[in-house]
Amino acid sequence: MDDARKARAPIKGRGAASRVAGRFDKTHTAGEDDGWGSVYDGLDDAARPRTEVTAETARSIITRNTSPDIGFSQSVNPYRGCEHGCVYCFARPSHAYLDLSPGLDFETRLFAKTNAAERLREELAKPGYVPSTIALGINTDAYQPIERGHRITREVLELLAQCRHPVSFVTKSALIERDLDVLAQMAQDRLVHVFFSITTLDNRLASKLEPRAAAPHARLRAMRALHEAGVPVGVMIAPVIPFITDAELERILEASHDNGARAAGWVLLRLPHELKPIWREWLELHYPDRAAHVMSLVQQMRGGRDYDSGFGTRMRGEGPFAQLLAQRFKRATRQLGYGRLAPLDVSRFEPPRPPSPQGDLF
Template sequence: MGRLAELPSPPDAAAGAVIAERRRGRGTLTRRSGRYEAEVREEIDDGWGSLDSLDALKTNIHTEKPRSIITRNDSPDISFDRSINPYRGCEHGCVYCFARPTHAYMGLSPGLDFETELFVKEGAAQLLERELSAPSYAPKVIAIGTNTDPYQPVEKRHRVMRSVLEVLARAKHPVAIVTKSALVLRDLDLLADMAKDGLAKVAFSVTTLDPKLARLMEPRAATPARRLDAMEKIAAAGVPVAVMTAPVIPAINDEEIEAILARAHAAGAREAGYILLRLPLEVRELFSEWLVQHFPDKARHALSLVRSTRGGKAYDATFGKRMTGDGPYAWMIGRRFELAAKRLGFAATTTKLRTDLFEPPRRGPQQLTLF
């Protein structure tokens, strides 16, 4: 076999490996160091069974005080130019998450640290009010949930997403949300009112209908059944709903495309999209380790198919290709998705949200500065 077909070392021998009992309920297997780290951190048994005495990994919450809350982008292959991420890191633990490499900027592991060392963006609502009230601000749809899930478990206590949504509702500002969580139902009061004015829509990411596979891939996200139930209730309240069959993972969940679309349409989704598995930077090794651990008989074939869609590489970040891949297998996935979506009656175009109702937040009296 050539180098491209080689599989990673067994997880228990990988850099940053953490024993199974400590990482129970987590997605990745290791604390593999980020790309900026000069050192590799490993847990090593000293011969006295010391690793067995360590507690299970806990979720640690840190406070982040950003200078701004709206993130801008000029990527030509996505439909929005601004987004908000209430949290850094995500407790859902989705093993395939393309946002994991961002934790390397914090000197943390994109693996288990991404799931357990979370950053809450303090004052997000106040920052948003300030940015929306700027004289030069021109409203366009703000996307939330494109990087980490705004309705991950930590939101129950910190309610950053709720506070952000309240600001957007008061300002009559359009918002598009992507989530895997049923917690979005908590904010149905705001979303339903905004949807009446064409200001809100919600997309649910449904990776599989198999609860066992979901537990392996995305251990702390809502079960597929709960996502479909939430989808049905959101749609019944008049909020436009979409389904994202994302990511499509070769040899793992690719056979479910049609079934996911059918169940989502029955639950009220009228728009649909898909994304082929993306393995940027550290995600490549993290996902490969997971694949070898849970699907040893499929691992080599799955990774071979991934590379066939990325020009022989694990990932190709080229605009226009990074979401859907290239080559015969990627073409087949695209045609299957299109045919199923058309047959089921999904809309060919996306719902356009309104920007003409925008009312900038009123800024309170500003104290003059001397410097």
């Protein structure tokens, strides 16, 4: 760990504890402590870093993928970075493409795509567009705290509702309740699914792992509210962290089913690119007594490495411990009566009218 980013202690309200260098950085800074604490001067008040939001004009808005182990083919991300600060977030390395740190910068240097709805309207109106479910918020949480003021997700959702276009969410935020009016209406036409991502039911642990996400009980409360309004909801236990959260797997499934979840999934802790040192730093700061054991179990499930990106194994891992997790999940979901959510209906899609310089007169 470079001295220039060496963490003194966890930062309250933040998941990462330092600005880990991005893999595309051309220069790296190494600090030398002169005895006056100046080694930390370059960390922009590391004791309490502030959130900065920059308006961004997107050139395109729909991201497409062909990954065989991902259940959607296209997604829309209203923001770059995520203030939730989940230390384990697989999307952190994407901030390296912006010449920013996947560590603290990912959760403090955010970008709002202020023209997202406008650009989406243009893309949906193209003659060759073929509708398929849009996952709204994958590389970022569509309902992270800055959505309260920017309301970009709300604008995109209203457009999708107007076009009768199917949409799915995975969120750690209770803010999604704000848009229950639109979600409930879309649910009547089988146009929406919502999965709540729950890593732990322990509020203290959640405050360390995902410091600015909604508390676990708030997510369960939002889950029940959507379920009672007729919105199909599920739970995604993500990630399952060996020797930190894996013991809670059955309890999360039970609590979620009690609050309306009728489908469930799970994902093993993933550590691509710069996420490896970020996670190791978090472990040493919060669980130094078990850090070595946690990483030993992770490596047992990843072919002896911190991470294996191979399709088919990256989400679940391999080996005895991974198999045990899969068996526990299968048994618990069967006992609780989990199933699949009804497929969304793409046949209702009505393309928006392309923008006209003459407005709506013709």
